[in-house]
Amino acid sequence: MESLESMRVDRWLWVARLVKTRAIGAEAVKAGRVKVNDVQVKPAKEVRAGDRLELRNGELRIAVVIRGVAKMRGSARVAAVLYDETEESVELRERLALERRMAALGQQHDGGGRPTKRDRRRFEQARERDFQ
Numbered sequence: 717m718e719s720l721e722s723m724r725v726d727r728w729l730w731v732a733r734l735v736k737t738r739a740i741g742a743e744a745v746k747a748g749r750v751k752v753n754d755v756q757v758k759p760a761k762e763v764r765a766g767d768r769l770e771l772r773n774g775e776l777r778i779a780v781v782i783r784g785v786a787k788m789r790g791s792a793r794v795a796a797v798l799y800d801e802t803e804e805s806v807e808l809r810e811r812l813a814l815e816r817r818m819a820a821l822g823q824q825h826d827g828g829g830r831p832t833k834r835d836r837r838r839f840e841q842a843r844e845r846d847f848q
Contacts, residue, residue, distance in 0.1 A: 723785040725752060725769070726759040731786050733795040734771055734778065744771065769799075775812055779805040 723731070729741035729750070742759040744750050751770040752763055763769065763782055771778045780799040789795075831839070 720785050720787055722762040722764040724759065725750060725757055725761045725763045728763050728769075728782070728785060728798075729771070731789045731795065732780075732798045733789075733792060734780075744773075749773065777805065777808060 726738055726742040726745050729735045729744070730738040735741040735744060741750075745757060745759045745761075748756050749772040750757065752761060753768050754770075763785070765782055765784050767782045769780050769782060771780075779802040781802065782799050784798050786794065786798060
């Protein structure tokens with residue numbers, strides 16, 4: 717019988733819902749985007765409660781402290797109790813989300829056809845802010 721004190725890192729990433737599939741988790745580990753206790757690891761590395769895990773995905777860097785392992789993948793609520801995200805990781809994630817929202821606001825109409833009523837309102841509001 718398997719002890720649930722530890723679990724493979726690729727499987728834990730999947731169970732904790734940090735990646736969509738176990739294969740994606742294994743690929744992330746093989747590509748060097750996952751560190752356990754500041755050391756790059758292989759997919760078969762066993763992780764246990766108390767380990768610090770870092771996952772890089774593009775600009776996003778998620779750093780968590782593992783609180784436990786689960787026998788099987790469950791709901792998002794179950795997955796949320798398996799780890800604690802660090803303060804720095806939360807701040808970075810929120811800052812990147814804000815930057816994405818601000819970039820989306822700055823996008824202009826592509827000029828293809830007549831602007832919609834919503835687009836015209838946005839243009840007028842932007843113009844009013846610029847003149848004030």
